[in-house]
Amino acid sequence: MQLYLIRHGIAEEHQPELKDEERQLTKEGRQKTEKVAQRLVKLGLKFDLILSSPFVRAHQTADILIAAGLSSQLEISDHLTFAGDIHNWLEDWFHPRNFPQNTQLALVGHEPCLSSWAEILLWGEAKEQLILKKAGMIGIKLPDDGSPVGRSQMFWLTPPKYLL
């Protein structure tokens, strides 16, 4: 089973009157994310399900992936907001679903959450040693059974510039 952690594209700046969760992708962010999505299609990727943070910039990123044909299934989860915790997500969301071993699952969310989740899956703890750019992604292979924490392997980490 493979897990793809995808960071949202470039979003508008923080503003006093704008809630963080309502910040939208900029025109550049949208265009760059669309190009990344097209490249992922060309590389043959296809996700059985995309799980997205409810924040607008993440949801818009997930919509772009769906529109490009990378998946037909989208689900929104508070686990992918800044309040989310990977151990809770595994226990409450992931393990109960018993996905088949060849499932391709994409998570669209935020930093530093996504790279921390990746590090916890690989090494059991987060040390902030992975650089995940906006519209960049991490590919992780989960073990066939048992907990993925500290037992997963990374096969891909890319900034968007190498996907344009």
Add this chain to the structure above:
Amino acid sequence: MQLYLIRHGIAEEHQPELKDEERQLTKEGRQKTEKVAQRLVKLGLKFDLILSSPFVRAHQTADILIAAGLSSQLEISDHLTFAGDIHNWLEDWFHPRNFPQNTQLALVGHEPCLSSWAEILLWGEAKEQLILKKAGMIGIKLPDDGSPVGRSQMFWLTPPKYLL
């Protein structure tokens, strides 16, 4: 400073009468490595120096990178054979050179050595959680000063199939 760890391309199989260090790239290995090199050129990469293992399959891989125009400097080092140790390499080879901060350095070598070196640079120890395919690469950002062990960050990890 950025360090690129590049695994040699697909090589001929082990044979009783053939020394491991003399195994050559296969035709497929050569072609795939050439395509990867061309893509790296298109992505704008340029290495100030390529350091290669003396083993034929690594040296041939480094030659392909040089021929593609990715660097004009090639050096061979026993540090990159299976007997090599990153701590010795850092002490005997890397630190004495005092490279400028924007240096782009490529190492061409073998598995599981290269991914172990990457993990030691990132997390201080090797846990075999990185998957580095033949003709794949890892990109690591070293800190501006002090030891890079456990203090570097990874910005890129890719199998060759995403570079073709």
